[in-house]
Each structure stands twice: as structure tokens, then as C-alpha cells.
Amino acid sequence: MTVKQLSVFVENRAGRLSAVTRLLGDNNLSIKAMSIADTKDFGILRLIMNDSEKALDVLKENGCSVTITNVLAIKIQNKPGGLADAMEVLYKGNVSVEYMYAAFIKEDEGTAFLILRVDNNDLAVKTLTENGYSLVGQEELLNI
Amino acid sequence: MGRYWNESIECMSREEMKKLQDERLVAQVKHVYENVAYYKKLMDEKGVTPDDIKGTEDLHKLPFLTKADLREAYPYGLLAKPLSDCVRIQSTSGTTGKRVVAFYTQHDIDLWEDCCARAIVAAGGTKDDVCQVCYGYGLFTGGPGLNGGSHKVGCLTLPMSSGNTERQIQFMRDLESTILCCTPSYAAYIGETLHEMGYGPDDIKLKAGIFGAEPWTEEMRHEIEKLLGIKAYDIYGLTETSGPGVSFECSEQTGMHINEDHFIAEIIDPDTGEVLPEGSKGELVFTSITKEAFPLLRYRTRDICILSREKCSCGRTLIKMTKPMGRSDDMLIIKGVNVFPSQIESVLLKVSKATPNYQIIVDRVNNADTFEIRVELSEDMFSDTIKSIEDLEKKISEDIHNILGIKAKIRLVEPKSIPRSEGKAVRVIDKRKLV
């Protein structure tokens, strides 16, 4: 139960971020979650899209370096300590988190979604589901 | 049609070839002395007359011609035939200073195209082939030269010129091109685009490529061969001597056979001008012994290479030259160190599996040289973490330092962000010269 994350290499120069996001928008693609990791010269724009296949094609056609990573999208309680609880479950399950970020999606006021990149997807899925967390798959992303 | 375009010349014995060269050289020196005042003056100053030149052993007595002479004599100073006998000009892009304009009689065009035909046949070409020429047409010699050679061989010729890569691939697929002629960087670009379009080598009928007009490495050859599923052959030439086809590669792929019946090659010490023995590395010098309109004698190419008469498995007896190892006028002096772009290319091709396009940017800030190399980050060099990209930068930087002894700032840039002109990547931007 993973979702496809697109990572795009972007140089740190004026207008690049705007060009990439505009490109996605013009192609009627919707960003479900995103984060940017950056250094002085370049950044990696990480995206969860409603239609990752189409987004990949659009980005490649426009000459972007893109790579796909399978990441987890989990639902947590939108309340103080909700994130800490999930982290604790993963820590106890021996899963280490490489990075994570919040998604724009939510079903209702009580829930929030997190995107997680972990060292072992299978182990993380097992640990989380055993502890009552639900994960979102690629198809469900389209409907939220 | 056999393995050679002109077997009696390409496989001629050394003795016969020497005799042919001697006769042609003697006549050519006389022709130039009588018709080119500029060169007569150089010979007079050196105290050499046509009578002193009895054969190739006397070649060293003749004065050199350099690019500076071409500039000084521009446009008609080295012309050896009346303009009314000339039918064509070709010209260099003129990126460094004044452009070179070369003149051709119909005889000159014929011999040039004949040289290109030899190259096409050496790459396996026959009249049944479909030859797609994506060198630039026009003033640049690449397109017209290979186009003419392809006609001579009898290939179906596709005069595509460079650019519009998707259309190139469409023609390549629809008309089942079997031979591709272009610059190696454009060949790599066509290969990349082919794969981006979702095709692979099995979706095209190409079997061979003839690539020249810019430096490329063995690594790049393997990359292109893999991308397009072909055998890639090198071709060499320069506008000053006619264009591509001065030398060409055979199936052995270990250097290019020089068309010695038209061009005599020498290797000299670039500092002293002294002729070096076979097998020495030095500057390549060409003497045109058959061209009528623009016959340059002892023209210094600035290309550094090695000549070899070792027996070749293809059966040709024509002397072989290595791929140029650098150009003395491409050479950059950065922080006091001699830097050839080819050295940087070899480093880049070692640290990445892909075909990285790169650009060297040199500037002077507060009286110190700055040295930056921009490298296009291709898909297979890219991974999701900052650390892996920084590691890649570090590795390139360390390898450059090891090879050159100076440090460069490595900057990874987005694919296709480095400008290309006529399919040729712009390799060096030296801002120090712009001041």
C-alpha cells in the first residue's frame, strides 16, 4: 500500500518553481502533497499528484529530470500528539523515517494525511496497520 | 560494391602511394607558387623555390600556413584559381574571430565528395542504404559533404539538416534510415529523444552512424552505439582542407585512415615546428595535393594527434590518425594550468552512466580565474535525495582535481538547459575574453 511520489530536480534560479507548478496546473493536474528540499544551488521538488503517470509524462516531455519513489500516505488524528503517536509506532517497529511532509488532503476536520519516506516500506506498512493506522493507496488519492 | 569505394587507392602499396604523392606535390607547389602571391612571398622569404621540392621528403622545406594567415589573406588572398572557375564556397562558423571562407572548383567538390563516399562505404554503406544527413547544411561543410558522398555511393539521401528532432525520428522510422550522419552530440540527443518517445533500437533500422565535426570520446561512442543500436564511425576534416572526409574510420574503429592521395599529413612539435617521427604525439599538419582553388600547403590544424602506419585489419594501407586528443586553440589556460575540454569530458563520462552535456565557464574575479563546470543532470544520474546529488558533485569535483590539479566548481543543472547551436553543444564560455 504505497503511493507514487515524483521527485523533480530544479535549479535554484528565478522562475523555475513557478514554471514547473504552472506546467502541472495547465495540464489539469492537481498536487495532493508537496515539499521542497533545497541547497544553495538546487532543490528537489517532491510531489504527490492525483495522476502520477500523466504528471510524469508531462514533466518528462518538458525536459525535467524526474524520478519516482514509492512512499507511504497515512491517515492520522488531527489533534495534539497525533503525529507523535504515529512516530512512536514506527520507532518501536524499528522503521526509520528519512523524510516526511504533510499532505493537502483531508477527509474531515478530525483527520490529516502525512507522506512518509521510510527505509523499509513493507515493514512500515505492517507496523502501521497492526497499530490501527490506515494507509491511502494510489486509487484512493484520486477520490479524496 | 565491395568493402572499399576505391580499392586501388585505399589499398595501394606504400611505394606506389609515395610516387603518386611525390608527383602531385611537385605539381601542386608549382601551381601555388605561380598563382598565390601570398604563399609565393612566404616561400621567397624562406628561400625555397618550387625546384627545391622534388618529393614528399622535401615537404619540411615549405613554410607553414596558420589560421592567422587565413585571416590576413581573407577573402581572396589564398585563392589559386580565377573566381570564374570556382563554383562554391563553404565557411566556418567564425566563433573565434574572422570566419574562414574556402573556395571550390567542380574538381574540388568531386574529390571532396569522393572522400566522403569512401567514409560511407567504410561504414558499410552501399547503394541500398538510406542515409539520413543531419549535419547542418549551408555554409557548414558537414551537410553538403556527406550529402555529396551519399549521392556518389548511391544511397537514398535524406537531406534533413539539424534540428526538429522528433521529425528526424519520424523520418528515420517511416523511411527506414540505415545510416545516420551528424555531430556526435546530436546523435546522442537523437538517441535520448528516441528513448523519451518510448522507442528503442529495435524500432529503427539504423546500422551505422558517421559522426564528426567535434571532439568525442570512446565512452560517448559506446553510449551512442547503445542508444541507437548501431556501430558509430568517426570522420574528420576541416573547412580549410575541404570538409569532412579528410580521414575516416573503418570497421576496426582504432583511428581514421587519411586520404593520402589528396592530403599529406605530418606531425610537428607545436612549439618548434620540427617534424616528428611516426608515432609521436604532436600537431597535425595537412598539405592538399589535389585541390585547385584553395590548396593549402602545410596548414597547421591545431589538432593534437598521433599518426600510425601499422597494418590495419580492414586491408586499407592509408595512414591512420588517432582521434584528436585536444586542440591547441581549444586549450584553456585556467589558473596557469592547460585544460582541454576533452579531459573534462572523460571525467564526466567516468562518473556517470549517461551522456552528460556540460559547459565550462571561466571568468576572472579580483584578478583570479574562476572555473565552473555546469553538468546537465540526466535522469539516471538523478535520485531522490539531496545527499546522493551532493555526492555526485563531490565525486566529479575530486576527479577533475585529480586530473587537472586545479579545483572547479561543479554545478548540476537541469536537462537540456545548456544551449546547443547547429546541434553542437557550446562547450566553453570564456568571459575573460569578452572584456
Ligand SMILES: [Zn+2]
Ligand atoms: Zn582500417
